[in-house]
Amino acid sequence: MGILKKVGIGIGIVFAIIIILGIIGATLTPTGKIAETQPSETTTTQQIQPTTRAPENIVMFMGVKEGDLVRFFFGFNDRKAYDGKVSFKILDSSNKTVYTSQFDVKANQYIDYEFKLTGSPIGKVYEWKIPFNSIGKGVSNIGTAYITFTTVDGGVLTADFPLLEIPSYTPEEIRQLYETQYLQTAKNIGQTVTKGNFEVTLVRLGYFTHLQFDTWGNEVTEFRVDIKVKNIGTEKDTFSVYNAVMIVGDKQYEYSYNSKFEGYEIYPNVVKEGYIIFKDVPKDLSGQVRIIVGSAWILWNQVNYEFVVQV
Secondary structure (H helix, E strand, O other), X not given: OHHHHHHHHHHHXXXXXXXXXXXXXXXXXXOOOOOOOOHHHOOOOOOOOOOOOOOOOEEEEXXXXXXXXXXXXXXXXXXXXXXXXXXXXXXXXXXXXXXXXXXXEOHHHOEEEEEOOOOOEEEEEEEEEEEHHHOOOEOOOEEEEEEEEEEOOOOEEEEEEEEEEOOXXXXXXXXXXXXXXXXXXXXXXXXXEEEOOEEEEEEEEEEEEEEOOEOOOOEEEEEEEEEEXXXXXXXXXXXXXXXXXXXXXXXXXXXXXXXXXXXXOEOOOOEEEEEEEEOOOOOOOOOEEEEEEEEEEEOOEEEEEEEEEEO
């Protein structure tokens, strides 16, 4: 309950910050003509000459969702307008790129911003909009926008805006996404061992990257072994994976409770599939590996189902 409570508090804080940022975005009001969705095609009647002195840094870089669009804007520390080139990208919470663009910026495309509540001027700000659905889905609805502005004399300025609202996958889509990635890289084995009432197949193995808490949290990578167990006997029987172990040379890697296999009282001709996760396996594992995937009882003796494979 303590962890869930902390998670709940954390989520509440995140959404509170998003609301605050939305309010801030709403209070920054342009007084000039708003730039079009495609910044490189924007023109205004106001002629602003670019300043010769380069800016020192980007300030006030933000993104605010407004209906079906997201409005982005930035300005410089001296509040002036500059020609330059923008490289822009959005990453989701797992650092996967969900949107990129590049475009030229002209000084006459900047607009004047002011605080809505006070009317106090902010200075020259560049603004553009993109459709919300043009942003790829992320593993959460929060991402980070990054901007790089290259001045005409080659200077490079950067800024980022965290807590940007982006489209997100459903929990089932998240599971399927990581499962598909695993299946693309896993090594197929297909070895079968038959003892007593069970026919056990080591289907495949490999490194499984997924979110730490199933559909949320940081990405983690663990070593996974997929198995298929069939009861070939005439009575129900139990196949246990809790004593599963992987041995590589003089190293032993134990069963993890992140494993997903249920082998309790399997009825005749029923096939159960799932996987075993082994703890603390190095990411450069190679060579011959002994894997005990589980055990069952034959009369009064417990027997192991063991495989020897190359990884």
